[in-house]
């Protein structure tokens with residue numbers, strides 16, 4: 001096997017329970033280097049838990065998580081070191097309100113990587129430019145729109161030099177007119193070859209940018225295939241029902257058990 005086909009992210013037999021509630025029920029998922037995989041599925045199906053298991057923000061109950069060839073679920077893994085290779089962007093941007101945008105992006109490099117101030121600020125400016133915020137370096141988060149704050153959060157993650165990026169509904173908290181700018185940044189990252197695992201309800205983004213779409217329901221991967229096929233011609237009834245509701249919420253009846 002050539003290194004090009006080695007999965008950058010590999011989840012095998014992944015399970016996660018909270019008390020009696022089994023949220024992930026045996027997930028097998030691979031993302032190869034440079035691939036963009038979108039995860040879709042109803043609320044409560046385990047999408048966020050899945051992402052949080054990839055960087056071990058949640059400790060899986062069973063199964064393995066391997067990123068860049070290193071098994072993170074190995075008890076001997078140096079999680080602090082391995083997590084630096086994994087960038088994460090949340091629905092809520094989690095910027096520090098008392099710090100400028102520049103400091104928000106520079107500080108984690110200094111704290112976590114030990115980068116000197118001048119280098120951290122240069123890397124921060126480079127990444128702010130990358131997300132279209134070169135002119136907002138000295139602004140404070142409250143002075144930015146939600147879309148700009150989310151782009152700053154993406155710059156903060158990128159400034160750490162991650163090998164893979166995880167996105168958990170990055171546009172769900174945004175006013176509709178601000179979604180496009182964030183998706184455009186994510187699209188450009190994908191075009192640069194970033195390996196990305198993205199939980200999203202943005203079906204046009206998934207169809208156009210993702211290599212694969214994974215439909216999750218009830219802690220299982222129900223369907224995993226090429227984006228256009230899963231969205232355009234899903235094999236499973238549950239995928240069809242979910243897509244009907246997402247693509248046309250007013251027209252489709254709710255299925256029992258979905259929310």
Ligand SMILES: Nc1ncnc2c1ncn2[C@@H]1O[C@H](COP(=O)(O)OP(=O)(O)O)[C@@H](O)[C@H]1O
Nearest residue numbers: 018021023041042043044045046047048049050
């Ligand atoms: N820390 C936790 N403790 C207990 N239950 C949790 C925790 N995190 C998530 N859950 C439960 O796990 C299920 C899946 O949640 P989540 O992964 O957030 O789903 P999704 O992101 O698909 O909406 C939900 O029933 C949720 O209430």
Ligand SMILES: [Mg+2]
Nearest residue numbers: 047048049168
């Ligand atoms: Mg979620």
